[in-house]
Amino acid sequence: xxxxxxxxxxxxxxxxxxxxxxxxxxxxxxxxxxxxxxxxxxxxxxxxxxxxxxxxxxxxxxxxxxxxxxxxxxxxxxxxxxxxxxxxxxxxxxxxxxxxxxxxxxxxxxxxxxxxxxxxxxxxxxxxxxxxxxxxxxxxxxxxxxxxxxxxxxxxxxxxxxxxxxxxxxxxxxxxxxxxxxxxxxxxxxxxxxxxxxxxxxxxxxxxxxxxxxxxxxxxxxxxxxxxxxxxxxxxxxxxxxxxxxxxxxxx
Amino acid sequence: xxxxxxxxxxxxxxxxxxxxxxxxxxxxxxxxxxxxxxxxxxxxxxxxxxxxxxxxxxxxxxxxxxxxxxxxxxxxxxxxxxxxxxxxxxxxxxxxxxxxxxxxxxxxxxxxxxxxxxxxxxxxxxxxxxxxxxxxxxxxxxxxxxxxxxxxxxxxxxxxxxxxxxxxxxxxxxxxxxxxxxxxxxxxxxxxxxxxxxxxxxxxxxxxxxxxxxxxxxxxxxxxxxxxxxxxxxxxxxxxxxxxxxxxxxxxxxxxxxxxxxxxxxxxxxxxxxxxxxxxxxxxxxxxxxxxxxxxxxxxxxxxxxxxxxxxxxxxxxxxxxxxxxxxxxxxxxxxxxxxxxxxxxxxxxxxxxxxxxxxxxxxxxxxxxxxxxxxxxxxxxxxxxxxxxxxxxxxxxxxxxxxx
Numbered sequence: 001x002x003x004x005x006x007x008x009x010x011x012x013x014x015x016x017x018x019x020x021x022x023x024x025x026x027x028x029x030x031x032x033x034x035x036x037x038x039x040x041x042x043x044x045x046x047x048x049x050x051x052x053x054x055x056x057x058x059x060x061x062x063x064x065x066x067x068x069x070x071x072x073x074x075x076x077x078x079x080x081x082x083x084x085x086x087x088x089x090x091x092x093x094x095x096x097x098x099x100x101x102x103x104x105x106x107x108x109x110x111x112x113x114x115x116x117x118x119x120x121x122x123x124x125x126x127x128x129x130x131x132x133x134x135x136x137x138x139x140x141x142x143x144x145x146x147x148x149x150x151x152x153x154x155x156x157x158x159x160x161x162x163x164x165x166x167x168x169x170x171x172x173x174x175x176x177x178x179x180x181x182x183x184x185x186x187x188x189x190x191x192x193x194x195x196x197x198x199x200x201x202x203x204x205x206x207x208x209x210x211x212x213x214x215x216x217x218x219x220x221x222x223x224x225x226x227x228x229x230x231x232x233x234x235x236x237x238x239x240x241x242x243x244x245x246x247x248x249x250x251x252x
Numbered sequence: 253x254x255x256x257x258x259x260x261x262x263x264x265x266x267x268x269x270x271x272x273x274x275x276x277x278x279x280x281x282x283x284x285x286x287x288x289x290x291x292x293x294x295x296x297x298x299x300x301x302x303x304x305x306x307x308x309x310x311x312x313x314x315x316x317x318x319x320x321x322x323x324x325x326x327x328x329x330x331x332x333x334x335x336x337x338x339x340x341x342x343x344x345x346x347x348x349x350x351x352x353x354x355x356x357x358x359x360x361x362x363x364x365x366x367x368x369x370x371x372x373x374x375x376x377x378x379x380x381x382x383x384x385x386x387x388x389x390x391x392x393x394x395x396x397x398x399x400x401x402x403x404x405x406x407x408x409x410x411x412x413x414x415x416x417x418x419x420x421x422x423x424x425x426x427x428x429x430x431x432x433x434x435x436x437x438x439x440x441x442x443x444x445x446x447x448x449x450x451x452x453x454x455x456x457x458x459x460x461x462x463x464x465x466x467x468x469x470x471x472x473x474x475x476x477x478x479x480x481x482x483x484x485x486x487x488x489x490x491x492x493x494x495x496x497x498x499x500x501x502x503x504x505x506x507x508x509x510x511x512x513x514x515x516x517x518x519x520x521x522x523x524x525x526x527x528x529x530x531x532x533x534x535x536x537x538x539x540x541x542x543x544x545x546x547x548x549x550x551x552x553x554x555x556x557x558x559x560x561x562x563x564x565x566x567x568x569x570x571x572x573x574x575x576x577x578x579x580x581x582x583x584x585x586x587x588x589x590x591x592x593x594x595x596x597x598x599x600x601x602x603x604x605x606x607x608x609x610x611x612x613x614x615x616x617x618x619x620x621x622x623x624x625x626x627x628x629x630x631x632x633x634x635x636x637x638x639x640x641x642x643x644x645x646x647x648x649x650x651x652x653x654x655x656x657x
Contacts, residue, residue, distance in 0.1 A: 050609050072612035081613070088607045092628030101624060102614040125628075146614055 001026045001198045007058035009046045016042045018223040027195040031232040032202045034220035035244050040202045044152045048082045049075050081148030083139035085155050089127045096122035103145045112144045132159025140171035151175050153201040157208045169211020206236040219247045257362050261372035264363035272493045280405035280436040287326040307425025307458040309396040318393040320379040336387035342409050345380035359442040359470035367438045367466040371407045378408030383418035392421035400429040410441040414449035427458040434462035443471035450478040457485035465492040475502030481509045482635045488516040497526040500534035509538045510635045515547030524552025529562035536564040544577030554584040557592030570600035
């Protein structure tokens with residue numbers, strides 16, 4: 001679904017990503033670990049096509065199409081969605097208005113908002129005076145309405161208390177058609193194979209993994225994917241043991 | 253007209269206003285043709301009804317308590333549906349109520365500038381609106397200032413009185429017939445909000461592209477009274493210059509000014525609000541939103557604290573939608589005693605790229621995203637208008653929106 005090839009990205013003239021290669025297949029959920037400043041958000045921003053992330057070399061393919069020079073809107077319309085870590089406040093624009101404007105599938109917005117405890121937020125200005133957890137839940141609601149095929153999640157659990165993590169995890173599963181949010185089938189294997197939605201999740205703490213089953217983990221270190229293709233839980237354990245710099249020891 | 257006022261006015265006929273480009277009043281035709289009075293405003297031509305509706309004046313009078321229409325310089329209609337309310341021409345009111353002469357040219361100075369002087373010499377056109385003590389108007393009253401003649405000088409003198417304990421909503425819609433290019437409007441408005449009364453005064457400007465506008469408004473609020481002023485100007489206009497001032501005389505009196513202004517190329521808009529806090533525990537808030545598509549907007553705001561314990565806040569936000577426009581925010585705070593609490597915040601700039609990309613990431617195009625942010629910026633919900641008034645204003649914005657965005 002997504003193929004990133006030898007990607008170099010600069011921000012404000014400074015090279016942040018140095019030759020990243022990444023392949024995400026339909027139905028897969030990938031997790032991206034890495035210290036602050038290693039370029040995780042830059043990778044997500046470059047995949048989404050934000051202006052400040054300048055691709056200096058390499059290519060990004062989505063559903064087989066080269067999207068490297070497409071606008072953010074075109075990428076969103078092709079089926080890429082992103083949750084922001086710190087989204088901007090939109091004064092005078094209510095969350096309900098925003099959802100209506102971005103809904104292309106005639107979703108029942110109230111039905112989607114209810115389990116996220118956001119019914120009373122639909123009248124409020126987007127992100128204005130929202131707490132950390134409310135911001136994240138609002139991001140999830142926006143993505144559920146948008147219903148993208150590839151979901152990019154930038155630290156969905158940061159600033160969220162334990163109770164809310166379960167709600168966020170539930171929404172992520174719904175987005176990714178994970179257990180219980182997909183048509184009933186005979187076996188887990190069949191369920192997995194018929195799933196099409198893919199995800200790329202940045203997490204520091206790994207808490208979200210307690211709620212969302214993920215398939216493949218990577219470590220981004222100094223702008224390069226140093227450990228890649230491992231089981232996310234094992235990788236997290238290894239990072240906790242050896243640190244990001246020495247995660248390659250886990251590959252042995 | 254009293255000779256003293258006349259003499260004062262004559263002396264001030266060449267006195268320019270502060271902060272303004274030179275306007276030659278003699279370029280505009282004073283007086284003009286008299287229009288007949290209409291008992292039934294349904295007799296108005298359909299075209300004019302439509303023009304008025306854009307400025308929030310609904311000639312069907314649905315959910316309106318009363319209507320006043322000044323066409324050019326003729327009072328063509330004044331009616332009221334509820335007991336305890338007065339709606340009539342100022343000239344008629346001055347004949348009817350002797351005491352009104354004491355309130356006439358009482359707050360606005362005749363010789364303030366050449367516009368007040370001109371208005372004084374032109375006579376007593378305009379409206380008199382009053383709510384008797386304890387009367388609460390069920391629906392808003394509407395007043396329309398309508399220019400239907402090319403190059404006309406319209407001059408109005410309005411007096412509003414909310415007597416003790418009354419509650420009044422007034423929408424003033426100012427507009428030109430759609431075929432009119434140039435004209436001039438001078439409006440004198442003197443507002444009295446008595447003890448524990450509440451007045452919501454919403455002015456919607458929908459002038460023509462070459463219209464010169466010079467309102468002069470002063471209000472006084474007594475103990476426990478509340479004055480809410482909303483100002484909306486969303487269509488092209490040559491120049492507007494005004495600086496309405498409120499004196500919060502009474503204990504615990506409140507004033508709130510909200511304005512939403514859109515500037516177009518060739519527009520020069522210099523609008524400010526000033527509140528002088530004189531009463532114990534008086535409170536004031538000024539909130540201004542300016543957006544330019546190429547014109548120049550000066551947004552002044554001034555809070556003067558003269559009494560200990562007075563509190564005021566001023567917020568001014570400006571949005572540049574064109575590299576050619578100018579937004580000049582001038583927030584001023586003046587404390588004349590200690591123990592007053594005055595604050596302000598001002599921000600001017602273009603739409604943040606981050607906000608546009610946020611919406612683009614949800615699938616909106618850049619233009620759709622920009623339009624959504626602009627609509628949010630111009631959102632009138634912040635005015636806290638009564639429901640029916642809010643709906644009218646939203647409608648007026650939607651109508652101007654369709655033609656301009």
